[in-house]
Amino acid sequence: MEKKPNRLAQESSPYLLQHAYNPVDWFPWGPEALQKAKAEQKPILVSIGYAACHWCHVMEHQSFEKEDIAQIMNQHFVCIKVDREERPDVDQVYMDALHAMGVQGGWPLNVFLNSDAKPFYGGTYFPPQNWVQLLQSIADAYTKSRAELDSSADQFVQHLQQSELAKYGLQQANATFTPEGFEQMFASLSRRFDLKRGGTGGAPKFPMPSIWRFLLRYYHHSQNPAALEQVNLTLEEMAFGGIYDQVGGGFARYSTDEEWLVPHFEKMLYDNGQLLSLYAEAYQVTRNELYQQIAMETIAFVERELTSPEGGFYSSLDADSEGVEGKFYVFTQAELTELLGEEAALAASYYNTTEAGNWEHGVNILHRHQTDEAFAADQGMTLEEVQAHAQHWKDTLLQARAQRIRPGLDDKILTSWNALMLTGLVDAYRAFGEPKILELACSNARFLISHLKQGNQLFHNYKEGKATIDGFLEDYALLIQALLGMYQITFDETWLKEARKLTEYTLTHFFDPEEDLFYFTSTAGEQLIARKKEIFDNVVPASNSVMAMNLHFLGLFLGKERYSSLSDKMLSKVRDLVVQEPSHLANWASLYSLKLKPTAEIALVGPEAHSFRNLLQQHFMPNALLVGTKEENSSTLPLLEDRTAPNGQTTIYVCYNHACQLPVTSVAEALDQVSHI
Missing domain, CATH: 1.50.10.10 (Glycosyltransferase)
Known part of the structure; x- marks a missing residue:
């Protein structure tokens, strides 16, 4: 039977497009779905995931692709699919709601809302049988115990609207950094x-x-x-x-x-x-x-x-x-032998692969246990030989992998x-x-x-x-x-x-x-x-x-x-x-x-400002910033005001807390000044 597209077919998100031919009558997040829920007084199912999510795919195949399950979802709920990467704001609100319910978070995230978009129940992955039971019990409860569900949803919303600072008792600021x-x-x-x-x-x-x-x-x-x-x-x-x-x-x-x-x-x-x-x-x-x-x-x-x-x-x-x-990423030992030939045994030692496989189904995940230096010593080889072999193996295996069916992008x-x-x-x-x-x-x-x-x-x-x-x-x-x-x-x-x-x-x-x-x-x-x-x-x-x-x-x-x-x-x-x-x-x-310490402001002025900068930034200086210009008076930055390069010689000014060290003309001298701040 030919599959018909649902509303998600009009979306650009790869995750939503993955669900575009589900028999579920999915809506993207937006006013149309929320208004429909209000008009029909139906509960809302918000199902959130992302394109690279393994268990999202599993739940889709087991439940959302099944006509009988989709029929229950369509009959009783307004169903909304959300790409958490496109709408982190929606994901954040309903993930917080799930945590407030005492449930461990994760994706797929499936949350049930009343027609005002307030959450009253949620979970993550459900096997198909459990999912059907849950859908039916929630549909039943929404008909028979609506007031209780609404009351519960209002309490969750109160929790969600509480300030993060209040939630963790951080109302008083503590400005001492010691x-x-x-x-x-x-x-x-x-x-x-x-x-x-x-x-x-x-x-x-x-x-x-x-x-x-x-x-x-x-x-x-x-x-x-x-x-x-x-x-x-x-x-x-x-x-x-x-x-x-x-x-x-x-x-x-x-x-x-x-x-x-x-x-x-x-x-x-x-x-x-x-x-x-x-x-x-x-x-x-x-x-x-x-x-x-x-x-x-x-x-x-x-x-x-x-x-x-x-x-x-x-x-x-x-x-x-x-x-x-x-x-896409794993290899059997037989595949490695075919690809690497007489070097396969050495590669097996390097990448810790075996005939039986180091993972499930007889396949190997390539991994290492030691540095190239240690491996070279064990094998009686030079470091350069090991690195040349390893590069050859990578090139060969990457080329072989390129022939495989790629993971979804x-x-x-x-x-x-x-x-x-x-x-x-x-x-x-x-x-x-x-x-x-x-x-x-x-x-x-x-x-x-x-x-x-x-x-x-x-x-x-x-x-x-x-x-x-x-x-x-x-x-x-x-x-x-x-x-x-x-x-x-x-x-x-x-x-x-x-x-x-x-x-x-x-x-x-x-x-x-x-x-x-x-x-x-x-x-x-x-x-x-x-x-x-x-x-x-x-x-x-x-x-x-x-x-x-x-x-x-x-x-x-x-x-x-x-x-x-x-x-x-x-x-x-x-x-x-x-x-x-x-x-x-x-x-x-x-x-x-x-x-804890003043941030070093390093200003470089003169013809070699860029090459000096490149030398300086090779060093780890997390509490420093660099500004620079090749020509005097060509910048509007306060840190470069009145900075000169006497006699055309590139000069470095190291300052902090509005106070400057003596100007210097070498990177080594500047680094020494920074180290003493």
């Missing part, structure tokens, strides 16, 4: 370290880049070797594990086991952008060549598989291909996730100085400004020439952060001006002066049943923590005390929680590290 509080954060985090395999806790293991980036800052400040040891252990274990694509580069979303071996195979842009920043910064600190290799291979993966012809970055690659999770372009990758490229360019990285970064930055910005307003999404959803705070915060980085690696003041305009827009449309924090949604956007503020740093840093850090740096770049002061106020609001629970507020913790 070394003791900083040490307490490390002590709290260290109790959760996995000292054997890196990361925190047991399975499943998520990379959580914000935690390790904070630890690099803590180490920079404290020189406590235990912090760097845990960062190195974690980064090496991840780089050697199956969570990292040993053939094609790039990281999967998380590891299902505690040894980083078996990934959930989807690859997300937001993970790879942040991990690129992490490995680049770790390279600056350690000069470990493994970190440079991982960073460069990750960039190659993004350029090869996630870059649009226009310069934007696509969102993700699915975990599944041909309906099987990980099929989520080709929507999101401003926030692009900005995370753009920041990753900025950090990688700082660390490695490769011109190709700068080209890729500039191309993406130009794309975002020209296609996802209209006036001073951002859009969240872009596909096939259209941007349709108003930007959220995460879009503004993460793009401002990336633009501050773009200025510092180019000294092109256009990027700084764009960052300032976007900041002013957020202060007008997102800011809550009563709490000194920003809402996730704009006053100009759709008003949901609750207007949320994002405080906790998760896999992606909270938009408020990113804005607070942006304001810290912008206040210095532009000489705007109100920005600097607001940054202090924002951190002071959550300070007690940051000190107690740094694992959930790791980006806030990084901001805290900036407040």
